[in-house]
């Protein structure tokens with residue numbers, strides 16, 4: 343299974359009905375092989391395959407031009423988002439504090455043919471995110487869980503109306519209360535939680 347991690351809080355119906363991705367062309371086939379290789383040889387707390395696919399579906403269906411990811415690790419979610427952005431003509435900016443993982447991710451994006459759509463910013467994202475300029479269509483939070491609230495506060499003004507904030511590891515054990523409070527009480531956000539992922543729409 344690409345992504346290496348647990349399959350999350352899924353019911354057996356999901357597992358039974360969902361089937362592996364079917365590559366559309368050689369480019370996708372190669373990217374899927376790179377994902378398999380990362381999962382087998384460089385796993386580090388990467389998203390499970392179904393979450394990666396959901397990120398791709400979200401980004402591509404909304405025609406995202408600018409996506410921001412917090413927590414690159416070795417690049418599994420980045421590749422899934424990158425596959426969407428290759429089609430939409432968009433760009434991903436992804437933040438990673440660990441130099442070794444950032445270097446591995448850079449190499450993996452290159453192998454997947456996605457270097458032209460993905461920029462890695464290595465260092466503490468709480469600092470580096472401040473200099474992000476421009477509008478954001480979609481945010482994926484997957485770094486330090488206590489930091490989600492800070493990332494949210496920095497990115498909310500930059501998120502376009504109709505934009506999405508997705509956050510990983512949203513379960514009773516790991517969800518950080520200040521972040522949950524913020525995404526569930528703001529009248530300008532509509533939030534659902536599914537399979538350990540929160541999905542928040544910025545309404546206006």
Ligand SMILES: C[S@@+](CC[C@H](N)C(=O)[O-])C[C@H]1O[C@@H](n2cnc3c(N)ncnc32)[C@H](O)[C@@H]1O
Pocket residue numbers: 386387388389412413414415416417418419420437438439440443465466467468484485486489
């Ligand atoms: C759960 S992993 C990300 C997995 C990745 N999204 C994937 O699916 O392949 C979390 C990553 O966030 C990084 N991280 C934690 N705190 C950070 C910070 N303050 N700034 C940037 N990255 C951070 C960690 O080093 C780790 O590699």
